[in-house]
Amino acid sequence: MPATSPQKNSRDGRTEEERKIDEWLPITSSRNAKWWYSAFHNVTAMVGAGVLGLPYAMAELGWGPGVAVMFISWVITLYTLWQMVEMHEMVPGKRFDRYHELGQHVFGKKLGLYIVVPQQLVVEVGLDIVYMVTGGKSFQKIHDLVCTPGNCVEIKLTYYIMIFASVHFVLSHLPNFNAISGVSLIAAIMSLSYCTIAWVASLEKGVQPDVDYGYKAKNTGEAIFNFFGGLGEVAFAYAGHNVVLEIQATIPSTPDKPSKGPMWKGVVVAYTVVALCYFPVALIGYYTFGNSVSDNILISLNKPTWLIVLANAFVVIHIIGSYQLYAIPVFDMVETYLVKKRRFKPTWYLRFVTRNLYVAFTMIVGIIFPFFGGLLGFFGGFAFAPTTYFLPCIMWLSIYKPKKWGLSWTTNWICIILGVLLTVLAPIGGLRTIIIQAKDYEFFS
Secondary structure, three states: OOOOOOOEOOOOOOEHHHHHHHHHOOOOOOOOOOHHHHHHHHHHHHOOHHHHOHHHHHHHHOHHHHHHHHHHHHHHHHHHHHHHHHHOOOOOOOOOOOHHHHHHHHHOHHHHHHHHHHHHHHHHHHHHHHHHHHHHHHHHHHHHHHOOOOOOOOOOHHHHHHHHHHHHHHHOOOOOOHHHHHHHHHHHHHHHHHHHHHHHHHHHHOOOOOOOOOOOOOOHHHHHHHHHHHHHHHHHOOOHHHHHHHHHOOOOOOOOOOOHHHHHHHHHHHHHHHHHHHHHHHHHHHHHHHHHOOOOHHHHOOOOHHHHHHHHHHHHHHHHHHHHHHHHHHHHHHHHHHHHHOOOOOOHHHHHHHHHHHHHHHHHHHHHOOOHHHHHHHHHHHHHHHHHHHHHHHHHHHHHOOOOOOHHHHHHHHHHHHHHHHHHHHHHHHHHHHHHHHOOOOOOO
């Protein structure tokens, strides 16, 4: 007697087993989010470690080019984010809940995976590594500021990163986006708070007597490499696209009320907050310190002590939320592969093992390579630029096929050309910075 195939549900074509797996996986397990979830999730995803490096990016780019790159990046990434929101439900009755699902629809089942998944993983894992470094350095800064001179015990950065990682060994077991909504909301509030502290404290400190707005480089070659690195650091600051479809997947959708309405409403609020954070920090921070600014603006600020301690504490709280926001899509990819392809049972101990291994991996890499500025530039150009600046445009052209030389066609091609240039040039500067910083670095020091 022939074996009967699993009964498909006539409404969505899934078997009962497939439905149960989807209800267990992080991205598709909950779809009751409100529009304001989109707002604070996007703020938490976007305003991360990168904002603290923007004054340093300005120092590498210079006043005119720096302002231009900042503004153009804000406009382009808002446009490409709108494209992502629109493409989430462009096929009637179908939701592209994950970035790679949209890629598969555009480029084909296999090619879509090969194009999107490696880049998305580099972005999300790269961000979490940088957050490990940022969290550790912020803890270290708090210790250095509150410690009484003469009675301080010097503690290696390694241990501060381990302290930061310990939080994620707990939080990483929250199942999905909606489960971390409280963490994400607090993180979004913290981001606006520490950004405000950063630029207000810089303004209060006033322009330094020896401020210099010229390029810090000693020769033309070094200036060019620094410029490339600055491009990557700006690109790093606009990384929210890598989780936008996954965030939108948590919002309920019907033919009458598609999810793109509330999602876009949240995105507009989020991008307003992004502008209020990025531009004052970048411009006032650079105006105050010039080319002597640190690659983390809070490191350059030492007084008033209590305020800078508070700002660093806010940074730690914020990037705890940001880490989780970028970790959940990685967890979803790993758990989907193990359960659907390798036929593991969807159990709590599978989740326990995989998520703890991921946190341990990002912690160890962060300990080995704690080069904040170089990591921003390298990851910003290598993977963030494609997934943020031009991959959405390529998908849009492929799907909608706008009229050649029309407004949509021209706009998308401008974004693609600028994005490709960013992808090629930015990693060069970031990698050079890492190599220079690594020359005198001792591992696990």
